[in-house]
Every structure is written in C-alpha cells, then in structure tokens.
Amino acid sequence: MNTAVAQKVQVPDIAAQVTYAMRIMNVSPIPRNYELFYEAYIGSNPKLTRELAALGNKASQEELDEIGAQYFGHHHGATSIDGVQLKIASELESLLRLLKQEQTSLESYNKLLDETFVRITAKNSTSVDIIKGVINVLTQATGDTITQGKEMVENVTQKSREMENVRKELDEYKRIANTDSLTQLSNRRAFDDRLSAIYNSTMSRNVTALILADIDHFKKINDTYGHPVGDKILASVGSLIRAHVRKDILVARTGGEEFAMIVEGNTEEEVMGIAERIRAALESTPFKNSKTGVNYGPITISLGFCMASWAEGPGELYSKADIALYCAKNGGRNRVVVFEDGMKKDFAKSWLIYRK
Template identity: 25%
Template sequence: MTDKSRNDGAQNAAILLKVAQTMAKLGVAPFPRNYELFYEALSGHNAELTRDVAALGSQPAQNRIEQIGIRYHLTGFAAVAADTIRADTVRSIAAMSGALNNGIARKEAFAALLRGFIDRLETDPVAGMSEFADDAARLRDAVAVFEREERAFATSMNETVALLGGLRSDIEVMRKASMRDPITGLANRIAFSAKLSALYDDGNAAGPAALALVTIEGLRDLGESHGAAVAEKALKKLAPVFRKSIKKNDFVARIGTDEFAFVFHDVLAENAEAIAQRIRASVEGVQIALPNRTFTAQTLSLSTGIAMALTASGSVDLFTQAELARGAVRSSGRPGVLVFSAAIGGRTKKTYAPHAA
C-alpha cells in the first residue's frame, strides 16, 4: 500500500468517525441513510442542506431527518421517498374510489326519485295539484343537491388527477436524482453499475467498448489544504470538460470522491488510449483558483486504467482489469494512462506519463 493510499484511508476514517460521533451526540439512529445525510452536511457540499441539518437540534425525529433527505434527493432516502409516494398514491386512489362509489349511490338514489315521480304521474292521473307541487318541489331540491354534489365530485376528481400527476413528477425527479451525482451533475455509481451490466446483457460483450477508471490526482490534497468547498468547485469545473471530451453515445460517471468512470463505445484499445490521453491533457489545462491567492492557481491530472470489453469475461472482470491497470499507473508515482494486459504485472505495457503526451 502506498503512502497516498494510507493517507486517503486515514482521511476517510476520520470523516466517518466525525459523522458517527455527531450522530451519537444528537441521538440520531445509526441507519445507513442517516450516515449519508450527516456526511453531506458535515462535508459542506451543500450549505442549505447543512443549515437544515443543524436546525434539527438534538434528538431529532426520524421523520424530520427523512424529510430533509428526500428534499435534497439523497440516494439513501430513495426507498423512503418511494414508500411515501406509494402511500400518497394509495390514499389518493382510495379517496377517488370512495368518491366515485358515493357518486354512484347518489345517482342511483336520484334515478329512483325520478322513477317514482314518473310512476306517480302515470298511475295516479287524478292526484291533486298540491301533491304534484310537493313532488315537484322535492324533485327540484334533489336536482339542486345532485348538481352541487356533481360539481364537488368533479372538483375532487380534478384535484386527485393533479395530485397523481404531481406524484408522477416526483417519481421522475427521484429517479433522475438517484442516478445523478449532486455535485457534478454526472451519472453516479448506481447509474454506472447499470451501464456496466448492460455491456454484457446476454453474457457476451455487446460490442467493442472500453472502460476507463480515472483518479483525479491532486484533488484530495486540494481539499485537505484548502477545504472541501475548493475541491467541490474543482469538480464542478472538471465536469463539463469530461462531458465535452466524449461522444454522444459514450458515458461518464462519478463513482467516488476523486474517481470517475468512462465507457467508450466502438473503440479499439489504441482509440481508447488516445481518448484518455486527450481527457488527461484537457484536465491538466484547467486552472483551479486557490482562496486568498489571486495570482496562484493549481492544476490536477489523471491516472487512468483501461480495460476492453471484448477481452473480459463479464462486467466484474472488466472492472477488475481496469482497476488493476489504474493501480499500476498510480504505483508508478506519475499520472498517466495504461491499458490492461496479461503482462501488466511485468509493466510490459507502456505507461504514458505527462511529459510523454
């Protein structure tokens, strides 16, 4: 294990310890989704979320925690949001069904009144005018009530339809949010897992494709030295660079703090390597402004491991190969690009360092 890996592990452990201590102090249940929420709050990625969590105070009710998690579309709260939407949908449909049943009953009662009035006219032609007037008045009142109830039912139906439409919108927002990284707006690890699996839908590679696993070298140090907000700004600056560097049918996702994954379609190893080199060069050209240093900026670089879909036995094997290639680059101490090969342990494949670009 390299010193950098040990430092990264120590940093992650320190953050998780701080989250656990804060939750214990506030009396928050140790659910995985709560850890996610407090991690986001303590990391300072979203100032508004941090304020909302701070406002919870000690011994916060779980439903208040879940309201915040759902409001900010955190992945861990997707199941809670889905349960809430499902419950709201059941209530709405039940209310609509009840209103419909009541409406049918009212219509049947009104129809019975009409039939009775018609029968009276047909079977009792000598009925007095006062009796006829009384029946007509009752019918008139019934019509008025029926009209009011029909209008109320129509209003209720429209409100229910609008509510169901809103629930559908909420579901779509939740679905998109659960597949997106909140900082970069790129796909997240969940979306990446689905993409990776899709490369081997029938057990075989769908076509010539490459997986590139990337570590942004210098990003963790940037965050440690200048704060999480600076690292977040760097990520937001790099996200459009990544988008512009790939074809329309290619794919990029943020899968870790400083880790990204690219899927290049319809490429050979040489093409994938060239694309990764261009992306690395683009990243190295981005200037990251440092706080309180007007004339000083920092640059970042990439360590990239590439594996080819056609030479892997499946999605897990493909990921493992790309990870091994990236690990070989990082162990060299120089950012670069490496395509996996059977002889990777012997370093027979050329590693492209920054000066060789």
C-alpha cells in the first residue's frame, strides 16, 4: 500500500455548517434542501448562493424547489416518474378489466353448455326438440364467444403496446433523473443507490472499491477564467474519466468538482492501476481555447480509494475513501492514495450528506 501522511489542519465540519444554516433559515431538513445548501456552502455556483441567501429566513418550500429545479433538474424527476407510474397502473387496471370480461364470457359459455347437457339428458324432450335446441344454443354461444375472443385479443394487444410505450417513457425519466446535466455522468442519486447495493451481498466485496476524485485547484480555475470555462473543464474531465474506464464501472459527479467511481471485480493493485491511468491521462491532456489560444492547464486530479471489504457499510466506505482523497490532496495533489489504518479521520465528510 502507498502511505500518505496528513498534516494536522483545521477542516470545517461541512455537514454541521449546512445543518446550522438550514436551521437558521427555518428550512425543512429534507434531502433536496440539503443539496441546495451544500452546493451553496462549497461555493461551486455563486449565482445559486446569492439566490438562496436572498430568500432570507422565510423561504417557502415552493421557492426552494424553484431554485432546485433551476440548478438541479433531477429534483422534479421523481414527480415525472410518479406520473408515468400512474399511467402504467391505469393501463394494468384496464388490462385486468378486459381479462375479467373474458373470464365472465367463458363462464357464461360454460353455463350454456351445462344447460344444453341438461336438455339432452331430459327424458321429457323429443329428439327433434333436443337437436334444435342444442344447435341454436351452441351456435349463438359459440359465435358470441369467438367474436368476443377476437375483440379481446385486439384489446389486449393494444393495451400491451400502450404499456410498452409507457415503460420506455418511464425508463427515459429514470435515466434523466439519474444523470448529471453538466457532465452526463451518473449523479448523486444513482451513486447513492449503487453504493448502498455493494453491501447487499458479501460475495463481491473483496474485489469492489470506491474511488473518489477531486480536480486540483478548481476554485482558482473558476476565479481566474469564470464559471462558464469551469463548467466546460468539468464536462471535459468527466468525459476523460468515462473514456478511461470500463463501461461497467459507475462514474458519477457527486458534487462540485468531485467525482466517484465504483469499481467491481478488481483487486487493490488493479484498482490502483485504474486510478493511476485516469490521473496520468488527465495530466497529459491539454486544456486550451481553440479560438483564443488561452491555456487553462495544467489540469490535474487527486484520487483516493478504499476497498469495500475494509469497511462495514457504505457510510464507512465513503468516509475512508474520502480520507484517502484528503491525504492525496494534502500530500501534494496529482496523486493516488489508498486508504490505510492510522490516517487522519476527523476531517472526512459523511456519506450521509449525499443521501436523498
């Protein structure tokens, strides 16, 4: 393992600061509100910070949600998904009604057959009467049943098509709700779900790792060149990370200039190789404005990771990976550090601030 020694520094408790700010402003401590205040606290979007501060201590949930919808499109993803789910429920209900009608039709047909059998076996009926009665009853019942059956098939087929269209619509809403609009990577919602799922099974923990990455001196980039340039660099870094890992590795933007990767099926040495490949690729990538020739680089990234088997749950795994990331930053940046027992722990962010 690589060893990184962290200097003793005073690092603010972000979770406590954010919670305090929400309490002062009388804001309900729900996840989507926490995300707004967290982003405002780390200063990644000054405009958002100003709009949030302008609300004062009487901000309504509607006003907060309007800001959330403006800066975090996934806030309203759940509402859209709920609407599609209601459509699916409605289609299923219609389909069940059709099937129930078919069942009623078949039950009526069976009843007619039973009545015909009674007529045939009745001793007080003549042969001619029996034959005529059977022919009339069966002809009418069979014809009705066949017609109803054809209509039923057509209706069920149509309903199936409608349900398939609604399912595709739902899949698209889910994709949008789990995608970061700036980088087109997975967002915190998708990251949270995948991180929790690691501990649903003990089989793969030994070969699963969480890598956290943070762009070095990103605030300086924003301050020097402006947020539009910063956003482009964020998007480019996200694309570079995605291009240098396997498709099955979840790559997410978890906040500001921080990214996360959940790597499954690799040993500690292999994970180190994956992280080092990302670091080296970014270090060697030029960041220039093709029109003006302005060089925004060099752009580098620090990475820290922890194997899932070294933690009891997702919260501890996130905390240990974050400790390793901090040590990479504090050790000079532009490097990869793997978590080791004994590393400074009191500055690590809690994964719980990302829960939605």
